Amino acid sequence: MLDIKNLHVTVGGKEILKGLTLSIQPGQVHAIMGPNGSGKSTLSFVLAGRSGYDVTEGSIIYNGEDLKAMATEDRAAKGVFLAMQYPVEIPGVTTMTFLKTALNSQRRKRGESDLDAIGVLKLVRAKAKELNVSEEMLKRALNVGFSGGEKKRLEILQMSIFEPKLAILDETDSGLDIDALRLVAEGVNALRSPERAMLVITHYQRLLDYIVPDRIHVLAKGRIVAEGGKELALELEAKGYEHIVGQAA
Amino acid sequence: MSSPAQLETKAQVAEIGDKYKYGFVTDIEMDMAPKGLSEETVRFISAKKNEPEWMLEWRLAAFRRWLSMKEPKWARVHYPQIDFQDAYYYAAPKNNPLKQSLNEVDPKLLETYNKLGIPLNEQMALAGVAVDAVFDSVSVATTFKEKLNEAGVIFCPFSEAIRDHPDLVKKYLGTVVPVTDNYYATLNSAVFSDGTFVFVPKGVRCPMELSTYFRINASETGQFERTLIIADADSFVSYLEGCTAPKRDENQLHAAVVELVALDHAEIKYSTVQNWYPGDENGKGGIYNFVTKRGDCRGDHSKISWTQVETGSAITWKYPSCILRGDHSVGEFYSIAIANNYQQADTGTKMIHLGANTKSRIISKGISAGKAQNTYRGLVSIYGKAKNARNYTQCDSLLIGGNCGAHTVPYIESRNPTARIEHEATTSKIAEDQLFYCLQRGIPQDEAVSLIVNGFCKEVLQQLPMEFAVEAQKLVGISLEGSVG
Ligand SMILES: Nc1ncnc2c1ncn2[C@@H]1O[C@H](COP(=O)(O)OP(=O)(O)OP(=O)(O)O)[C@@H](O)[C@H]1O
Numbered sequence A: 001m002l003d004i005k006n007l008h009v010t011v012g013g014k015e016i017l018k019g020l021t022l023s024i025q026p027g028q029v030h031a032i033m034g035p036n037g038s039g040k041s042t043l044s045f046v047l048a049g050r051s052g053y054d055v056t057e058g059s060i061i062y063n064g065e066d067l068k069a070m071a072t073e074d075r076a077a078k079g080v081f082l083a084m085q086y087p088v089e090i091p092g093v094t095t096m097t098f099l100k101t102a103l104n105s106q107r108r109k110r111g112e113s114d115l116d117a118i119g120v121l122k123l124v125r126a127k128a129k130e131l132n133v134s135e136e137m138l139k140r141a142l143n144v145g146f147s148g149g150e151k152k153r154l155e156i157l158q159m160s161i162f163e164p165k166l167a168i169l170d171e172t173d174s175g176l177d178i179d180a181l182r183l184v185a186e187g188v189n190a191l192r193s194p195e196r197a198m199l200v201i202t203h204y205q206r207l208l209d210y211i212v213p214d215r216i217h218v219l220a221k222g223r224i225v226a227e228g229g230k231e232l233a234l235e236l237e238a239k240g241y242e243h244i245v246g247q248a249a
Numbered sequence B: 001m002s003s004p005a006q007l008e009t010k011a012q013v014a015e016i017g018d019k020y021k022y023g024f025v026t027d028i029e030m031d032m033a034p035k036g037l038s039e040e041t042v043r044f045i046s047a048k049k050n051e052p053e054w055m056l057e058w059r060l061a062a063f064r065r066w067l068s069m070k071e072p073k074w075a076r077v078h079y080p081q082i083d084f085q086d087a088y089y090y091a092a093p094k095n096n097p098l099k100q101s102l103n104e105v106d107p108k109l110l111e112t113y114n115k116l117g118i119p120l121n122e123q124m125a126l127a128g129v130a131v132d133a134v135f136d137s138v139s140v141a142t143t144f145k146e147k148l149n150e151a152g153v154i155f156c157p158f159s160e161a162i163r164d165h166p167d168l169v170k171k172y173l174g175t176v177v178p179v180t181d182n183y184y185a186t187l188n189s190a191v192f193s194d195g196t197f198v199f200v201p202k203g204v205r206c207p208m209e210l211s212t213y214f215r216i217n218a219s220e221t222g223q224f225e226r227t228l229i230i231a232d233a234d235s236f237v238s239y240l241e242g243c244t245a246p247k248r249d250e251n252q253l254h255a256a257v258v259e260l261v262a263l264d265h266a267e268i269k270y271s272t273v274q275n276w277y278p279g280d281e282n283g284k285g286g287i288y289n290f291v292t293k294r295g296d297c298r299g300d301h302s303k304i305s306w307t308q309v310e311t312g313s314a315i316t317w318k319y320p321s322c323i324l325r326g327d328h329s330v331g332e333f334y335s336i337a338i339a340n341n342y343q344q345a346d347t348g349t350k351m352i353h354l355g356a357n358t359k360s361r362i363i364s365k366g367i368s369a370g371k372a373q374n375t376y377r378g379l380v381s382i383y384g385k386a387k388n389a390r391n392y393t394q395c396d397s398l399l400i401g402g403n404c405g406a407h408t409v410p411y412i413e414s415r416n417p418t419a420r421i422e423h424e425a426t427t428s429k430i431a432e433d434q435l436f437y438c439l440q441r442g443i444p445q446d447e448a449v450s451l452i453v454n455g456f457c458k459e460v461l462q463q464l465p466m467e468f469a470v471e472a473q474k475l476v477g478i479s480l481e482g483s484v485g
């Protein structure tokens, strides 16, 4: 599904990813952990196609296609979704309008017909209910004045509406209370399916109790320095990054 | 539920493909005045319209006055000297006396209106919109007269009003914008060719939205319409004007005058969607739009509300204003001004508080992209007798890219210590992270810009009549296409 080989990425003239290799099969959930500033968000932006994140070396193959050559919005239409660490505010644009615009943009790109206003409303309402996102929130301007937790829940709501093939969750668990965390995890688990893959970036082993990953990668200084099953998270929690990063060096 | 006319408007807007879809020229035989401007031109226009002597005298007085005036230079706009002798001041489709039904109108004209997306047909009746269309200099067809007649509302071409309602015209013409007001208004007074006249009698709520579409078709022609709207006591009227012009390499002059009069407890809502040709990416061609619009809240508790969406023109010089003469009268100005490429916009409003307890509200949204310059220029003036006057002004500027400019020039004069004036101003940019967020969710760049800008303008768009809000939103998007590289 996703095959990253020897990826080097430069941001603002500085090399952040320095030969990262990672591969995810359909149906799998992988977790990425790693110290602050190790390049986790950078990786997520490169996969999503943010401008300013230049791939200087290496390859990213997504479902047999060269992801680098694909426009940002085309990646979205082809199923790449990034739940952002810091969701962005757009004043004056209601959440509902944004969801409708995004959904129909993706559909159009895939050659599907637009969903009418009523169709969108039904879909969004049903999904919002599952995730405890209030009707009132949908009427407010996108992310404007939302609490940290509300913003994260809205990201997951979008994920469940767009039903991506590759979902990247960048610290979606940060800032969530216990109930919200469970809800988000349920949302993620509900989307788990044999044709879908997920990449979950987190600092906390706690999330991985709810979303049990097939594999954990530890990212430090722009490279994967350790890999393992879910027990690796426990080891990290007990011993800290220094121990593992030190070992790898 | 959407009416057929709304659906039609939406469908037509959806078809917009080209950046300036109105840039076509209709090939119709024209009746033109000789080129240039002289007393002869003024007499020619007046004669063409079979005007009474008093109207001709009024025009001639304006023309003589104009000869002694100088073009204003204080606005933040730059353009080469206009050669007023190098233009035509009258152009009318040949053999086109006023039509009683649409079937009589030249099919080519109707086709033009269709291309413009003007639903000038029976469907419009369902939406409750009456349309007066001004093609170059003359009014071509006025629809839905009967329904308006029943209500006692007069809605007709200006030339018809001079003929059929001379007393009303004499009583109100030039009382809000005096002949001597400013260079362009004086020029308009001398050579105005047609326009719209509206009179809403006492206690009448106009049964439909009134609407005029202006189009400049002929080349090297100036357009000088004159609009006069009078809302008698306790009446209400909502009026919308739309403007387009074909693509041409030379600049064309548009100098209109709009006068509004609201008597006791009357309300006038005046909306404009202005999409004159803005010139090409290199600043060649486009309309010079020098317009004087003013409303007089003459009666107590009267209200005048201006809403404008300005996306077109090479140069916009326009300050729709309110004279708050009646006690408790209210003036509002809601504006979206978009300037892209080499467009220059210098626009704003004047709120003149004369009466006690008068209130005004100004919401201005300026968007600049490309190499454009966008200036908000506003005056809030509180006179000595205007005790407890209130003004709230909010000026927001949005910049797209690094080569454009936004300027805010608010003037405030207060001669009454009880007045309360609030002014807020912000300047922001479309942030890269906002664009990325939209792209990541599958929204293409141009659509993302349109979405973000429409969000920025929301408070103003909400003021537009429903049927036109959709059109205006699309226009906002189209006029900014390709503005983010
Ligand atoms: N525009 C930029 N110019 C220079 N350095 C940058 C730029 N953007 C990010 N960086 C640097 O890249 C490094 C990796 O950042 P990134 O956000 O990917 O870290 P992270 O692993 O997501 O950290 P966290 O756990 O705190 O979210 C950091 O050192 C950061 O300062």
Ligand SMILES: [Mg+2]
Pocket (backbone or CB within 6 Å): A040, A041, A042, A085, A170
């Ligand atoms: Mg991060």
